[in-house]
Amino acid sequence: MSIRRYYSWALALVLLDQISKLSAYEYLGGIGNSVDINEYFRLTFVHNYGAAFSFLADQGGWQRYFLSGVSATAGIVITVWMFKTPLKYKFKLISLTLILSGAVGNMIDRIVNGFVIDFIELHYQTFYWPIFNFADIFISLGVLLLIIVDWKK
Numbered sequence: 001m002s003i004r005r006y007y008s009w010a011l012a013l014v015l016l017d018q019i020s021k022l023s024a025y026e027y028l029g030g031i032g033n034s035v036d037i038n039e040y041f042r043l044t045f046v047h048n049y050g051a052a053f054s055f056l057a058d059q060g061g062w063q064r065y066f067l068s069g070v071s072a073t074a075g076i077v078i079t080v081w082m083f084k085t086p087l088k089y090k091f092k093l094i095s096l097t098l099i100l101s102g103a104v105g106n107m108i109d110r111i112v113n114g115f116v117i118d119f120i121e122l123h124y125q126t127f128y129w130p131i132f133n134f135a136d137i138f139i140s141l142g143v144l145l146l147i148i149v150d151w152k153k
Helices: 003-028 062-084 090-113 134-151
Strands: 034-036 041-048 116-124
Touching (some): 003 034, 003 041, 003 062, 003 090, 003 116, 090 134
Antiparallel strands (some): 041 116
8 A cells, every 4th residue: 555545535534524524513503502412412503713722712813813724734744654654554644644633724714705514413421521523533542543553663
């Protein structure tokens, strides 16, 4: 398998993320609209103007450019890192693919919309996890896998 396959998977995951956000918008119809799936899971359409857990969301707009720059820089660094990683390190390449696709997916939102579209809401009784999207899942899984892969060395 060549490195191109990992880049192709990253592109496919970015497309999945963008299609899911468009579908959430089409299905839910706007900010704050929700649909209960079950007692723990709900789809709720929100705009996130900040980073993870809405960090910096209330900063007046400069964070859009800052976070877009961080995502672009991370995307370039990860792309080069992947290119330099030997193909025998499959799990490291998979983890970097996940992180890259998540960073690019959320960067596209910030550049095009000025915010990230989030819509997946998990909760249990009175505990509500911050609303997130597939790009966030990709980043989280990628970082977790990267930690496990590097920890096992």
